[in-house]
Amino acid sequence: MEQFEPGSLSPPQLAAIRRSLASGRGALTRRSLLRAGGIGALTVGGLYGLTGCGIPPAKREGDATTASDDHSASEKEIDFSNWTEYMDTSDDEKSRPTLEAFTKRTGIQVKYTEDINDNVEFFGKIRPQLAAGQDTGRDLIVVTDWLAARIIRLGWAQKLDPANLPHAYANLIPQFRNPDWDPGRAHSYPWTGIDTVIAYNAKATGGKKVDSVTQLLDDPTLKGRVGFLTEMRDTVGMTLLDQGKDPANFTTADFDGAIGRLQKGVDTKQIRRFTGNDYTADLDKGDLAACLAWAGDVVQLQAGNPDIKYAIPAAGYLISSDNLLVPAHAQHKTNAEKLIDYYYEPAVAAQLAAFISYVCPVDGVKEDLAKIDPALADNVLIVPDKEMAAKSHAFRSLTSEEETAYEEKFTKLIGA
Amino acid sequence: MTAVAAPPEAAAPTEPPVHKPSVRKRLVPYWLLLPGILWLLVFFVLPMVYQASTSVQTGSLEEGFKVTWHFQTYWDALTEYVPQFLRSLLYAGTATVLCLLLGYPLAYLIAFKAGRWRNLLLVLVIAPFFTSFLIRTLAWKTILADGGPVVAVLGKVGFLDVTSWLGVTEGDRVLATPLAVVCGLTYNFLPFMILPLYTSLERIDTRLHEAAGDLYARPATVFRKVTFPLSMPGVVSGTLLTFIPASGDYVNAELLGSADTRMIGNVIQSQYLRILDYPTAAALSFILMAIVLIMVTIYIRRAGTEDLV
Numbered sequence: 001m002e003q004f005e006p007g008s009l010s011p012p013q014l015a016a017i018r019r020s021l022a023s024g025r026g027a028l029t030r031r032s033l034l035r036a037g038g039i040g041a042l043t044v045g046g047l048y049g050l051t052g053c054g055i056p057p058a059k060r061e062g063d064a065t066t067a068s069d070d071h072s073a074s075e076k077e078i079d080f081s082n083w084t085e086y087m088d089t090s091d092d093e094k095s096r097p098t099l100e101a102f103t104k105r106t107g108i109q110v111k112y113t114e115d116i117n118d119n120v121e122f123f124g125k126i127r128p129q130l131a132a133g134q135d136t137g138r139d140l141i142v143v144t145d146w147l148a149a150r151i152i153r154l155g156w157a158q159k160l161d162p163a164n165l166p167h168a169y170a171n172l173i174p175q176f177r178n179p180d181w182d183p184g185r186a187h188s189y190p191w192t193g194i195d196t197v198i199a200y201n202a203k204a205t206g207g208k209k210v211d212s213v214t215q216l217l218d219d220p221t222l223k224g225r226v227g228f229l230t231e232m233r234d235t236v237g238m239t240l241l242d243q244g245k246d247p248a249n250f251t252t253a254d255f256d257g258a259i260g261r262l263q264k265g266v267d268t269k270q271i272r273r274f275t276g277n278d279y280t281a282d283l284d285k286g287d288l289a290a291c292l293a294w295a296g297d298v299v300q301l302q303a304g305n306p307d308i309k310y311a312i313p314a315a316g317y318l319i320s321s322d323n324l325l326v327p328a329h330a331q332h333k334t335n336a337e338k339l340i341d342y343y344y345e346p347a348v349a350a351q352l353a354a355f356i357s358y359v360c361p362v363d364g365v366k367e368d369l370a371k372i373d374p375a376l377a378d379n380v381l382i383v384p385d386k387e388m389a390a391k392s393h394a395f396r397s398l399t400s401e402e403e404t405a406y407e408e409k410f411t412k413l414i415g416a
Numbered sequence: 417m418t419a420v421a422a423p424p425e426a427a428a429p430t431e432p433p434v435h436k437p438s439v440r441k442r443l444v445p446y447w448l449l450l451p452g453i454l455w456l457l458v459f460f461v462l463p464m465v466y467q468a469s470t471s472v473q474t475g476s477l478e479e480g481f482k483v484t485w486h487f488q489t490y491w492d493a494l495t496e497y498v499p500q501f502l503r504s505l506l507y508a509g510t511a512t513v514l515c516l517l518l519g520y521p522l523a524y525l526i527a528f529k530a531g532r533w534r535n536l537l538l539v540l541v542i543a544p545f546f547t548s549f550l551i552r553t554l555a556w557k558t559i560l561a562d563g564g565p566v567v568a569v570l571g572k573v574g575f576l577d578v579t580s581w582l583g584v585t586e587g588d589r590v591l592a593t594p595l596a597v598v599c600g601l602t603y604n605f606l607p608f609m610i611l612p613l614y615t616s617l618e619r620i621d622t623r624l625h626e627a628a629g630d631l632y633a634r635p636a637t638v639f640r641k642v643t644f645p646l647s648m649p650g651v652v653s654g655t656l657l658t659f660i661p662a663s664g665d666y667v668n669a670e671l672l673g674s675a676d677t678r679m680i681g682n683v684i685q686s687q688y689l690r691i692l693d694y695p696t697a698a699a700l701s702f703i704l705m706a707i708v709l710i711m712v713t714i715y716i717r718r719a720g721t722e723d724l725v
Contacts, residue, residue, distance in 0.1 A: 054473055055694075057480035120689040131477075154477060224586055225562075266675045272592050273674050281554075287562045287591060400478050404691060411686045415675035 055131055058154035072334035077109045079332075080140045080339065083322070084114045086191070088355035098351050102342050108335050118276065119147045126327065130156040135329040140336040142191045146233055148323040149181030149397045157187040158326040164337035165189070167344040171363045175389055176321055181397035189340050190321035192296070193359030195381060195392070196234045197317050199293035203307040204286035211311035213242035216290055217265045227282065227291030228262065230274045232410040233395040235262065237318040238292055247318060247395045252402075259409050266413065274414040283308065295381040296358035310381075312391060319392040321361065353382055471698035481694065493699045497683050501707065504679040507594070508663035511601035515609040515658045516651065518602070523613035523650070524643075528622070541610050549604065553671050556600050560590045560672075592674040600668035608657040616650025617643070652719050660708055680704055 087096050099110050116122045122143065129136045130151075143151065151157050162169055168189050176190045200210040204225065210216065216226050228235045237247040239258040265271040272288060273279075280297050282288040284305055293310065301308045326336050342348060343362075350368030353360035354376055360369075360383060370377035380388040398406060471489060475481035494501075526537045544552055559566055570576050571588050579585040584595040620643060628638040644651075666681030680700065688697035 054469070054483055055475070055477070055481040058477050124689050224589060224592075269586060271675065278671070281557070285558075285561055287557075287589075400476060404476070404693070407691045408693075411690055413675070415673075415678035415682070 056133075058131060058156065070331070070333050072332045075332060076107050076335070077111065077332060078139045078335045078339055079111045079113070079137060079330075080336075081113050081115050081138045082142045082191075083116045086114070086142065086322075086356055087112065088352050098343070098348050101348075102339060105342075106335075106338060108338065110339065116142065119144050123147055123150070130154075130328060133329065135331060136327050138327055139330040139332040140339065141325050141327055142322050143325060144194075144231075144322050145179065145181070145320045145395070146398070146403075148188050148325055149179075150403070151325060151327070152182055152187045153400070156328045158328060158330065158333055159186055160189070160326065160337055160340075161334070164334060165341045165344075167341045171344045171346065171349075173361055173363045175319065175384075175392060176361050179394065179397070188323040188325050189344070190361040191324050191343070192353075192356065193319055193321045193361050193384075195295035195317055195319055195359055195384075196229070196238060196292060197295050197298065197310050197312055197381075198238075198290065199283060199298045199301075199308060199310045200290035201283055201286050201288070201305075201307050202309050204289035209309070209311060210290040212313045212315065213238050216292075217261065217270055222289050223268075223270050224272050225287070225289035226265070226271050227279050227288040228265075228271055228274050229279070229292050230276050230414060232407060233320065234292055234294075234318055235274070236406075236410065237393070237395045238313070241315040241318070241393060242313065244315070247393050249396060252405075255406060256409070259413055263413055266415075296356065299357040299379065299381055312388070316391045316393050319359070319394060321359075357382055359384060467698045467701060470694050471702055473695050477692055486695070489695045489699045490703065493696050494703055497680065497700065500678060500680045500683050501704070503677070504663050504681070504704075505707070505711075507598050507601060507669075507677075507679060508659050508665075510598050511605060511662050512609075512655050512659040514598070514602040515606050516655060519606055519609035519613055519654065520651075523610050523617055526610075526614055527617035527620075538614070541607050541614075544607065550667065552604065553600055553667055556596070556603065556672060557591060560596055560599075562589045562591065566590075591672060592677075594673070594677050596672040597669050597677050597679075600672045601662045601665060604665075604668065605658040605662050608661075609654040612653040612657060613647065613650040616647045616653075620646050648719065652716065655715075656712060660712070663708055664704060 088098055089096050096112065099112060103109060122141075126136045126138070126141075148157070172185065172189065173193075176185075176193065178184065182188050198210055198212070198216065200208075202208075205222070208221065210219070210222070216222065216228075233247075236255065236258045239261055240247045240250055240254060243254075243258060243261065245254045245258070262271070273282075275282065275288075275291070277297075279288060279291050279293065280301055283291055283293065284301060286307075295310065298308060298310045324336075324340050326333050330336065343352065346362055346365045346368045349360055349362035349365045350372060353362075353365060353369060354372045357376070357379075359381065366377050366383050369383065376382055384392070469483055470481070472483055472485050472487060473481040474484045474486045474489075522541075526534055526541075530537050558564070561567070567576070567588070567590050570590065576585055576588055576590070579595055580587060584598075585593045590596050590599075624642050624646075625638055628642050633641065663679075664681050666679060666685050669677050669679040669682050684697050684700045684704075687693045687700065
């Protein structure tokens with residue numbers, strides 16, 4: 001009758017359960033341990049930790065505190081953080097020609113890291129160090145306008161020395177010269193410009209052209225196959241333009257109007273999703289028939305799929321830029337400035353633009369680009385012509401309160 | 417796998433010790449646990465204290481955040497995001513039930529009927545973990561693509577008519593609907609259900625089945641009276657391992673869902689990263705933890721495994 005002994009069913013299990021239930025004195029039970037640990041931690045943590053935490057104010061007195069001891073002269077190196085696929089590579093993808101040429105010329109070693117995937121996440125990553133007044137370990141970062149504006153506003157970017165930036169100063173295209181968040185480009189220089197346009201998959205739309213936000217939001221043949229971007233400024237900015245408002249100069253009422261217009265699109269299920277970079281796969285497959293898109297992506301998608309088309313709305317399009325910044329307390333500011341300036345030499349800029357196919361912010365790049373590939377030099381998505389430049393609009397900078405309030409409304413719209 | 421070779425000492429502590437062990441001897445287990453305790457202190461207790469503190473702070477990035485014991489944040493966060501909370505619990509609950517329905521027969525098969533295929537099948541259950549969570553979820557976007565074979569078949573057999581009448585799909589597509597999110601959750605957490613179920617079932621002495629048969633129990637009765645009750649520990653741990661992470665998940669809702677399928681995890685993410693409202697994000701995390709903790713406590717009390725073993 002051995003099998004009816006309960007112990008023979010699962011001795012270790014039974015033992016474990018008995019042990020955890022028995023609160024015998026001296027026996028180490030999970031519960032008593034947790035209790036001891038919990039009480040200890042709570043007393044220590046509760047008294048000291050809870051009030052001790054907190055985030056110090058961002059603003060320090062003046063610009064002086066953001067500067068660091070510049071070790072550029074003694075240490076010939078730079079830590080450069082950039083987005084993925086934002087740098088030219090050789091055919092075997094083992095080397096980066098323009099960066100190597102820079103090292104050869106200046107002797108400065110560049111530690112290039114592709115660790116930026118998303119503005120908000122990257123800000124989440126570097127914020128604690130910047131807030132604590134520490135070096136992030138990065139000498140040069142690339143972030144989009146609004147985040148650059150925020151970092152500058154918080155006093156977390158170092159002022160650049162124009163003496164080290166002769167090419168950059170001379171060659172920056174007029175469109176980007178005077179953003180309202182960084183007048184005269186005192187703290188930042190664009191790495192690339194980004195056009196926000198409308199892209200569509202001609203196969204999925206049945207050959208129909210999609211060329212306005214109104215059409216995206218109202219055309220019944222596109223129902224459930226329209227995408228907008230999770231970047232608030234792109235989505236709301238394009239909608240504002242479509243409503244005849246100027247994204248460079250709008251009121252809260254205008255903003256609310258645009259959100260209301262988009263909300264209708266969500267409610268009627270016209271809009272399928274709000275996406276980050278992942279819209280490219282959906283558009284390529286045709287799950288999204290039409291969407292807001294970044295022009296650089298469109299150029300890259302077109303290379304693999306001839307059905308991908310783009311349209312510049314008659315109402316205009318939104319232009320922004322990804323900007324090079326030297327974060328507060330970075331150790332190699334002068335080296336970083338040299339690198340910024342290097343990428344404003346037209347020949348270097350052409351080499352980069354030919355590879356990454358985003359708007360090139362460098363004036364006079366056209367001839368050098370034509371030497372590499374004439375078709376690229378004529379592509380208005382890379383080298384904007386006068387007509388294209390005239391249609392571009394920038395999204396105005398927001399105050400801290402506006403940013404919070406608008407982001408809150410926008411995240412409600414996109415569902416979270 | 418190791419259950420058969422249980423060391424005899426394992427049962428020893430069940431007998432109360434006759435004499436009190438020396439102080440040194442009593443301290444040994446604590447010393448052995450020290451690394452683990454330190455680990456928990458640094459990576460569990462400290463972050464919890466920090467988040468608890470954050471949740472009662474007020475301020476902004478410009479002015480900094482200070483502890484002002486502003487408990488109102490909790491109430492505001494809870495009332496503001498009721499739909500997302502309910503949705504998270506609903507999706508996670510549905511996914512857990514689906515996991516149980518799919519996982520139980522599979523675990524049963526592996527434990528009792530697989531014979532020499534047992535190890536291979538177990539490897540297959542774990543195999544998805546060899547690729548990243550994100551890649552697996554993205555793969556579902558391809559599988560469920562509009563006009564893809566899966567959706568075409570589902571549409572042909574009328575399945576999509578039923579689901580879209582129920583409101584869980586949209587017209588002739590599956591992606592960007594609640595169904596896609598629940599499917600993604602089910603798929604991603606299925607192994608967490610199968611493995612504990614399997615370990616539980618595998619320990620059942622098959623002689624008990626024979627005995628039940630000898631007592632004229634029909635197979636269904638054997639399952640109801642013997643197998644299922646004995647597998648309860650597996651059911652409980654499986655459902656917990658599935659439900660708890662699923663209720664806080666945001667990847668599936670982000671990639672497979674749309675604006676009206678966002679879960680509480682998405683809200684916490686956007687509060688933290690987008691709106692930079694750290695107190696609300698922290699408060700939401702604590703509310704979620706509290707809700708899950710309460711539900712789990714009730715569940716364990718009701719399913720109570722103690723008296724079943």
